[in-house]
Amino acid sequence: MAVLGLYNYWAVIVLMMAGLYILIARYNLIKKMIGLGVFQTSIFYLYISMGKVQGGSAPILDDAVPLYSNPLVHVLILTAIVVGVATTAVGLALIVRIYEEYGTIEEDEIKAIESQEHDL
Amino acid sequence: MIADQLPALQIVIPMLAAPLCVLVRRSFVCWCISVIANLLVLWVAWSIFKQVQSDGVIRYALGGWAAPTGIEYYVDSMNSIMLLLVSFISCVVLVYAYQSVIKSVQTGKHYLFYAAWMLCLTGLLGISITGDAFNVFVFLEISSLSMYMLIAFGSDRRALSASFRYLIMGSIGASFILIGIGFLYAATGALNMVDLASRIPDAQSQRAVLVAFSFLTIGLMIKSAVFPLHGWLANAYQHAPIVVTAFLAGTATKVSLYVLLRFFFSIFGTNYSFGSMLLNVVLLPAAVAGFVLMSLVAIFQSDLRRMLAYSSVAQIGYIIAAFCLASQAGLTAGIVHIINHGIIKTALFMSVGCIIYRVGHAHSDSLDNLFKKMPFTVTAFIISGFGLIGVPLTVGFISKFSLISASMERGWWMIGVLVLLSSLFAIVYVGRVIEIMLFRQSRTDNPQPAGMHEAPLLMLIPMYLLIAVSLWFGISGSTTLAVAADAAAALLGGYR
Numbered sequence: 001m002a003v004l005g006l007y008n009y010w011a012v013i014v015l016m017m018a019g020l021y022i023l024i025a026r027y028n029l030i031k032k033m034i035g036l037g038v039f040q041t042s043i044f045y046l047y048i049s050m051g052k053v054q055g056g057s058a059p060i061l062d063d064a065v066p067l068y069s070n071p072l073v074h075v076l077i078l079t080a081i082v083v084g085v086a087t088t089a090v091g092l093a094l095i096v097r098i099y100e101e102y103g104t105i106e107e108d109e110i111k112a113i114e115s116q117e118h119d120l
Numbered sequence: 121m122i123a124d125q126l127p128a129l130q131i132v133i134p135m136l137a138a139p140l141c142v143l144v145r146r147s148f149v150c151w152c153i154s155v156i157a158n159l160l161v162l163w164v165a166w167s168i169f170k171q172v173q174s175d176g177v178i179r180y181a182l183g184g185w186a187a188p189t190g191i192e193y194y195v196d197s198m199n200s201i202m203l204l205l206v207s208f209i210s211c212v213v214l215v216y217a218y219q220s221v222i223k224s225v226q227t228g229k230h231y232l233f234y235a236a237w238m239l240c241l242t243g244l245l246g247i248s249i250t251g252d253a254f255n256v257f258v259f260l261e262i263s264s265l266s267m268y269m270l271i272a273f274g275s276d277r278r279a280l281s282a283s284f285r286y287l288i289m290g291s292i293g294a295s296f297i298l299i300g301i302g303f304l305y306a307a308t309g310a311l312n313m314v315d316l317a318s319r320i321p322d323a324q325s326q327r328a329v330l331v332a333f334s335f336l337t338i339g340l341m342i343k344s345a346v347f348p349l350h351g352w353l354a355n356a357y358q359h360a361p362i363v364v365t366a367f368l369a370g371t372a373t374k375v376s377l378y379v380l381l382r383f384f385f386s387i388f389g390t391n392y393s394f395g396s397m398l399l400n401v402v403l404l405p406a407a408v409a410g411f412v413l414m415s416l417v418a419i420f421q422s423d424l425r426r427m428l429a430y431s432s433v434a435q436i437g438y439i440i441a442a443f444c445l446a447s448q449a450g451l452t453a454g455i456v457h458i459i460n461h462g463i464i465k466t467a468l469f470m471s472v473g474c475i476i477y478r479v480g481h482a483h484s485d486s487l488d489n490l491f492k493k494m495p496f497t498v499t500a501f502i503i504s505g506f507g508l509i510g511v512p513l514t515v516g517f518i519s520k521f522s523l524i525s526a527s528m529e530r531g532w533w534m535i536g537v538l539v540l541l542s543s544l545f546a547i548v549y550v551g552r553v554i555e556i557m558l559f560r561q562s563r564t565d566n567p568q569p570a571g572m573h574e575a576p577l578l579m580l581i582p583m584y585l586l587i588a589v590s591l592w593f594g595i596s597g598s599t600t601l602a603v604a605a606d607a608a609a610a611l612l613g614g615y616r
Contacts, residue, residue: 020292040295083261091287098284101280
């Protein structure tokens with residue numbers, strides 16, 4: 001029961017490992033960015049999960065609401081989402097430039113091209 | 121009035137300078153704005169430094185929200201050093217950058233370059249000044265994202281792939297730090313560093329604290345390029361515009377090392393990190409392997425930037441080894457080396473920048489007899505190169521001497537021996553280049569451009585300013601040692 005009750009954390013673990021695996025194992029740069037996105041999203045879930053209070057409602061300051069979830073983690077994650085979006089944007093912009101310069105977005109092909117380049 | 125708001129101004133000035141640059145767009149005006157902003161930042165950092173030296177810790181509640189509710193800026197003797205170091209190095213390199221940027225960055229994009237520089241400075245200063253764990257992550261990402269952008273400005277297309285690799289590694293590192301901070305929050309319910317430090321002793325038995333500790337360790341090791349996790353560094357240093365490399369080498373990894381210090385010593389506490397968690401067992405072999413192997417690897421690099429990049433990883437190894445001693449003397453040695461290495465490595469990259477400015481590349485094999493043509497640049501390289509080796513009367517000697525004596529004090533004499541071994545390697549890799557530049561006869565097929573002469577004054581003056589500072593710190597080593605000892609005592613004492 002304890003294992004099932006923590007299902008949201010299991011989801012976090014699965015997503016995190018999947019994201020990290022894609023990040024390491026795929027050579028395609030776009031797929032790497034997808035992996036990074038999944039990885040970062042799993043962290044958002046982790047934060048949101050730990051803010052939930054059993055039986056608590058939305059955090060509204062009102063006498064009718066005696067118990068509410070922790071709002072701080074939501075604020076933190078709002079910031080982290082913005083950071084994640086910015087990272088993805090910079091990453092994708094770099095991929096566009098890499099494609100213009102190398103004509104490929106496969107990391108192994110880029111490496112092969114680079115190994116033939118010499119400084120002078 | 122202004123004196124009370126200094127900690128906020130430290131961050132606000134460069135942050136406002138960035139959009140101003142984007143609005144103005146004129147290359148020269150943007151450079152002026154950045155330099156003025158940076159001079160102001162330097163003045164603020166100096167005032168904060170003086171204030172901390174005389175009155176002790178500054179705690180600044182941002183927006184008037186007191187500590188546990190709001191975000192707090194916490195400045196003690198440790199991070200006032202970092203603020204001063206970062207703003208000083210950035211200021212010097214920025215003045216130097218003007219000529220180099222015209223030559224190496226595409227015209228029409230200069231304003232973006234300076235804007236990114238200002239944002240990066242904002243992030244680095246923010247990491248150093250903040251007293252809130254989550255805020256560290258936010259500023260870390262501000263500085264990293266603008267750093268990826270700055271690296272991608274490199275004229276070589278390999279700058280793009282280097283920047284992308286750094287982005288992937290850096291994001292993984294930052295995410296690990298984010299996970300670590302999350303677990304800490306789950307275990308203690310605090311994000312303020314002083315609060316965290318006071319609550320961790322009660323929460324120590326929880327596994328969440330252990331997990332947080334592990335994630336933070338790995339994340340910070342990636343960010344500060346500690347030996348096995350330094351893969352992103354060499355390419356980024358080699359292909360970025362040389363001014364960015366100079367800036368990055370002197371500040372970015374140093375600031376990450378500061379965060380590492382802050383978490384391990386102030387927040388988790390020395391006893392937890394180095395006593396029960398045995399951080400030594402993980403970090404010390406990495407650090408020692410780092411400074412021995414990377415100094416060895418540096419010998420075989422023909423590109424000066426790549427050679428200095430590997431030497432940077434080795435120097436980070438020294439600093440981490442000094443931290444691992446976890447004693448007053450060890451920490452002092454580590455902090456002194458953060459300052460000294462920041463200065464000499466920046467000066468070295470600046471002299472390489474002068475070489476690239478005139479010669480067009482930094483391939484050591486074709487720099488023969490460069491001294492005849494660029495005497496000042498080569499002299500600067502030699503003086504700071506000696507600093508890197510640790511010749512007496514240079515800063516490198518002060519840091520290596522204090523590191524070796526600190527390890528002897530702990531009884532770990534093997535570290536002292538290995539430091540000497542790696543210094544021998546440093547003699548080889550620096551000496552090899554000096555030999556080429558001073559004594560090797562010019563070949564007939566030498567690809568150096570004809571009519572080459574000394575680098576422009578606007579590049580030489582900032583470079584010699586740094587070298588003067590490094591010589592001053594080297595000859596009267598007691599100044600930096602006293603400041604660093606103060607900071608080490610503050611870190612070991614924890615928050616009060």
